Amino acid sequence: MTLFDTLLLAGAGLVGGTLSAVVGGAALFTFPALLATGLPPVHAAACNMAAMVPCNFIAAVSDGSRLPRFDRAFVRLLLASVAGALVGAMLLLLTPERMFAVLVPLLLGFATMLFGFSARISAWLRARAADIVARDPHASRHSVGALVPVSIYGGYFGAGVGVLILAVLSVGTAGDYRAANVAKNLVTSLNSVAAATLFIAQGIVIWPQTLALMSGAFVGGLLGSWLARSLPRELMRVMIVVVGAGLTSIFACRYWF
Secondary structure (H helix, E strand, O other): OOHHHHHHHHHHHHHHHHHHHHOOOOHHHHHHHHHHOOOOHHHHHHHHHHHOHHHHHHHHHOOHHHOOOOOHHHHHHHHHHHHHHHHHHHHHHHOOHHHHHHHHHHHHHHHHHHHHOHHHHHHHHHHHHHHHHHHOOOHHHHHHHHHHHHHHHHHHOOOOHHHHHHHHHHHHOOOOHHHHHHHHHHHHHHHHHHHHHHHHHOOOOOHHHHHHHHHHHHHHHHHHHHHOOOOOHHHHHHHHHHHHHHHHHHHHHHHHO
16 A cells, blocks of 8 residues: 555544544545545445445544433344444445446435435434324334344445434434434444454455544544534535545446446
């Protein structure tokens, strides 16, 4: 790995970690940076998952006082989510490199759309969740069934998965965005640990690139937790969508034509 590659990954990690703490969307910057250093797509996805573990945990503990009570229902939700992430990670390991390369533009495009409509999705879900819980106080018991497929996607690729996890957890928190967001950060961090552990055990995490990206993401996570109080989230969201759309087009040309 060259000095340029190291600086590129550290810079992408810094941007991604900052965005992750403010609004999300780190993978739309970090995953393409790994590809730019010459890593095959499957290895890049695995390295990206491993590199973002510290950043995800920073987000998880930044507002820990608002976490739901660790009762049987919440623990069951966490275990089901981790199991789903492991299934997604195993599916990635079983996906041929060429097939995953073909999927990359679709995955990036899907994540970009999630961020593009995330504000509307969140507003609708908060209202919907409050209505559901008002009619059925035990509606959160259905969250496990919805969270497992979302976690499978998270273990497989993960870009934009926070929007989907937040959507599922909004029901269990009756539309309380702050509580759902903290729970989402915990679920995301545990899922990333589970998937990254499997990738490391299988030997597909390339450590020089991963550590360079991780160092930038760690600093970015700390910086983002401070900047989150002042940065305009909608402006950041627009930037992510523009970059995501551009990268989707670039990788479509690269892998499809």
